[in-house]
Amino acid sequence: MKISDDQLVDSTKTRRRGKELEAAILKAVQVELSTVGYSNLTMEGVAERSGTSKAVLYRRWPNRAELVLAAIHARVPLPLEEVPDTGNLRDDLLSMLRSMNKNITETVSDALFGLMAELGNISLAALLFPHGRQNRTMTILLQRAVERGEIRPDAIKSRILTLPVDLARHELLLYSKPMSEETITEIVDEVFLPLVAK
Numbered sequence: 001m002k003i004s005d006d007q008l009v010d011s012t013k014t015r016r017r018g019k020e021l022e023a024a025i026l027k028a029v030q031v032e033l034s035t036v037g038y039s040n041l042t043m044e045g046v047a048e049r050s051g052t053s054k055a056v057l058y059r060r061w062p063n064r065a066e067l068v069l070a071a072i073h074a075r076v077p078l079p080l081e082e083v084p085d086t087g088n089l090r091d092d093l094l095s096m097l098r099s100m101n102k103n104i105t106e107t108v109s110d111a112l113f114g115l116m117a118e119l120g121n122i123s124l125a126a127l128l129f130p131h132g133r134q135n136r137t138m139t140i141l142l143q144r145a146v147e148r149g150e151i152r153p154d155a156i157k158s159r160i161l162t163l164p165v166d167l168a169r170h171e172l173l174l175y176s177k178p179m180s181e182e183t184i185t186e187i188v189d190e191v192f193l194p195l196v197a198k
């Protein structure tokens with residue numbers, strides 16, 4: 001069957017490339033993880049759900065573990081455009097932890113142990129936060145708080161910087177369920193803010 005010029009133009013208009021295609025693939029991974037779990041996730045399933053081919057997936061990611069890792073890194077920690085800016089540190093932290101709670105629960109929890117087994121000798125921190133990415137969001141939030149005069153600049157030490165995320169990650173992984181709103185509020189109000197407040 002001969003394809004007309006109009007059909008050829010239409011097919012090239014709808015063909016996704018670059019970041020648009022990658023976003024669709026990574027979203028498909030997230031949906032597959034929540035639908036079938038890590039152990040049943042396949043390259044075929046992701047390709048079908050994202051409307052692309054396995055060959056396209058394998059050109060970007062050599063195996064399932066690397067593909068899932070890319071989907072995790074797309075959501076954890078927050079993408080820069082999603083770093084909250086509510087006007088005060090408390091609400092920024094609550095918003096960040098709520099997003100982390102949702103993203104890790106939806107995307108990561110089932111996959112972590114399978115990934116660790118499949119990738120071999122890799123730490124959980126390196127798996128979730130390569131190249132120090134765990135500090136990126138907190139650095140932005142705390143710098144804004146210093147500029148607003150909410151916290152002392154000398155309070156930003158490396159252990160303090162990671163504390164809210166460390167506590168949230170501990171809760172999420174230890175109990176394998178989403179944190180309650182009460183837990184999120186306690187991390188912010190009873191543990192973190194007293195350490196950095198003026």
